Amino acid sequence: MEVRVAEEIFKEFKEHSIAEFFKKNRQMLGYSGMVRSLVTVVHEYVTNSLDACEEAGILPDITVEVKETSDTHYTVKVTDNGPGVPKAYIGKALATVLAGTKFHRYVQQRGQQGIGAAGCTLFAQITTGKEISVRSSTGKGKAYTCKVAIDTVRNKPIVTDLTEMNDGPSGLSVEGEFADVKYENSDHGVYEYLKRTALSNPHCQIRFIDPTGKENLFIRSVNVMPARPEATLPHPLGLSVNDLLDFARLSQSRKVSSFLVDTFARLTSNKVAELKEIAKGVDFDKAPESLTWPEAEELIKAIRTVKWIAPEATSIVPIGKEQISIALKNILNPDFMNVVQRKPGVFRGGVPFVIEAAVCYGGNSGEKTDEGHSGTMLRFANRVPLLFDASNCALTDAMKGVLWKRYNIDLDTQPVSILVSICSVHVPYAGVGKEAVSKEDEIIAEAKLAIMDAARGVQQYIRGKQHASFEANRYKTTMRYAKQLAKDVADLTGYDEKKVEEDIKALTLKHYPHLKENASEDQGQDDSGQRNDQASEPDEEKENQ
Numbered sequence: 382m383e384v385r386v387a388e389e390i391f392k393e394f395k396e397h398s399i400a401e402f403f404k405k406n407r408q409m410l411g412y413s414g415m416v417r418s419l420v421t422v423v424h425e426y427v428t429n430s431l432d433a434c435e436e437a438g439i440l441p442d443i444t445v446e447v448k449e450t451s452d453t454h455y456t457v458k459v460t461d462n463g464p465g466v467p468k469a470y471i472g473k474a475l476a477t478v479l480a481g482t483k484f485h486r487y488v489q490q491r492g493q494q495g496i497g498a499a500g501c502t503l504f505a506q507i508t509t510g511k512e513i514s515v516r517s518s519t520g521k522g523k524a525y526t527c528k529v530a531i532d533t534v535r536n537k538p539i540v541t542d543l544t545e546m547n548d549g550p551s552g553l554s555v556e557g558e559f560a561d562v563k564y565e566n567s568d569h570g571v572y573e574y575l576k577r578t579a580l581s582n583p584h585c586q587i588r589f590i591d592p593t594g595k596e597n598l599f600i601r602s603v604n605v606m607p608a609r610p611e612a613t614l615p616h617p618l619g620l621s622v623n624d625l626l627d628f629a630r631l632s633q634s635r636k637v638s639s640f641l642v643d644t645f646a647r648l649t650s651n652k653v654a655e656l657k658e659i660a661k662g663v664d665f666d667k668a669p670e671s672l673t674w675p676e677a678e679e680l681i682k683a684i685r686t687v688k689w690i691a692p693e694a695t696s697i698v699p700i701g702k703e704q705i706s707i708a709l710k711n712i713l714n715p716d717f718m719n720v721v722q723r724k725p726g727v728f729r730g731g732v733p734f735v736i737e738a739a740v741c742y743g744g745n746s747g748e749k750t751d752e753g754h755s756g757t758m759l760r761f762a763n764r765v766p767l768l769f770d771a772s773n774c775a776l777t778d779a780m781k782g783v784l785w786k787r788y789n790i791d792l793d794t795q796p797v798s799i800l801v802s803i804c805s806v807h808v809p810y811a812g813v814g815k816e817a818v819s820k821e822d823e824i825i826a827e828a829k830l831a832i833m834d835a836a837r838g839v840q841q842y843i844r845g846k847q848h849a850s851f852e853a854n855r856y857k858t859t860m861r862y863a864k865q866l867a868k869d870v871a872d873l874t875g876y877d878e879k880k881v882e883e884d885i886k887a888l889t890l891k892h893y894p895h896l897k898e899n900a901s902e903d904q905g906q907d908d909s910g911q912r913n914d915q916a917s918e919p920d921e922e923k924e925n926q
């Protein structure tokens with residue numbers, strides 16, 4: 382074998398852009414599997430529309446149109462009534478990976494990294510070679526259309542065909558053509574994704590035109606905007622050494638001590654005094670940017686030994702008990718439901734989160750199967766439905782940890798929907814694709830308690846229902862046998878057969894007066910609902926004769 386020296390090998394050494402990295406690793410962004418890839422595109426555009434509308438204080442009206450152009454080729458068009466994107470930013474917003482208005486803020490939002498929209502542009506480009514068509518208006522009489530693509534080698538946007546015009550209400554419309562995708566009407570498809578989005582965002586209205594041309598409308602359930610989440614300071618317990626150093630580098634404070642007080646929640650000058658006692662090796666008077674790794678390590682150790690008040694949860698805006706109820710009623714119309722919201726919890730010591738859960742029974746709950754029904758689980762993180770990767774998710778673990786039998790619930794046969802939602806400034810996703818919540822013990826425990834709370838209410842309903850149906854069955858059976866019994870009694874004793882029959886029926890009715898109304902229908906009918914004027918003789922009795 383030929384021997385190669387380092388100089389020769391390193392001639393091939395090259396730097397790559399982040400866009401190029403994702404071009405090769407598209408599965409990391411949710412582009413794997415044809416059905417899932419289509420959902421990912423819709424998801425990225427719709428969550429951006431929702432974030433933008435909320436930020437601007439506009440009740441979202443979103444139209445999603447999916448068309449099949451040829452086998453595995455589809456166009457997706459998403460139009461919103463949000464604030465739009467100023468012309469100067471459109472390339473950065475839709476065609477630069479890791480660029481956006483959200484990454485640097487410590488606030489509850491759907492998007493975070495600035496990967497979503499550019500990911501769609503990249504996906505269109507690598508599967509069909511086509512640009513994304515954009516129309517945007519910022520509402521002040523200024524609108525434009527253009528096409529955007531990414532120069533993947535340099536992670537730079539390419540904006541072409543720019544045309545300006547003077548009209549139109551504010552909003553953004555994006556349209557792209559994608560291949561290697563497929564529309565499917567399943568639990569994992571676009572329709573289900575949008576239905577669940579409407580569930581967790583009752584303040585939005587979504588119009589969905591599916592590939593058959595059918596228009597599906599998910600109406601707005603509540604007319605108020607959710608409270609705007611406040612940006613908060615991070616809690617010290619959520620920090621790693623590396624985080625602390627990053628914050629220190631960016632700090633404008635003069636000293637380490639004031640940097641700590643200014644940058645983190647619950648960190649008062651009293652706490653700094655406590656930290657000083659423990660972290661003796663740290664100079665609290667020097668400039669924060671000169672903090673070294675060993676010092677940061679010592680500080681973090683000290684932070685973990687002192688006592689902290691839990692972080693404030695004002696930064697979290699959960700969906701709301703009432704809002705969930707209204708949305709569930711509109712979308713699933715269950716016979717019964719119970720919705721709960723738990724008090725804020727904390728994971729990894731310092732990150733607050735809120736869990737909401739609902740258990741619904743009947744109506745359009747659960748899933749229709751060949752044999753009848755089965756239960757379904759609806760997972761949400763910061764109001765975004767999670768459709769994939771269920772087995773990797775803390776919320777699934779929580780649901781599986783519940784002893785459903787105890788609640789008279791059988792997820793294999795009953796029409797039950799279980800909703801679990803987590804909201805947090807920092808949802809710990811299990812991967813870049815954001816399809817599952819990582820299995821933090823505190824989150825699993827809290828979600829399980831929430832589900833159990835919700836199930837308790839439903840248990841009472843099911844028990845009542847079972848009791849009622851047990852009574853109704855007994856009543857029906859007694860009434861069915863009355864005629865035969867009267868005949869036998871009359872034969873044995875010589876009493877008047879009609880009178881005995883009337884007495885038995887009267888006696889039964891006296892005990893089940895509330896069943897009387899259904900009784901007139903039941904009488905003289907067998908289970909198949911056919912008129913039955915002959916004395917009813919249950920089949921098993923015939924067999925016994």
Ligand SMILES: Nc1ncnc2c1ncn2[C@@H]1O[C@H](COP(=O)(O)OP(=O)(O)O)[C@@H](O)[C@H]1O
Nearest residue numbers: 429430433474481482492493494495496497498
């Ligand atoms: N529909 C929209 N309306 C207004 N601004 C948008 C819209 N979609 C995207 N943007 C802007 O583009 C940026 C990048 O979006 P994206 O790549 O999805 O990243 P992220 O949502 O994580 O910030 C957003 O931060 C936002 O500023």
Ligand SMILES: [Mg+2]
Nearest residue numbers: 429492497498
């Ligand atoms: Mg986004």
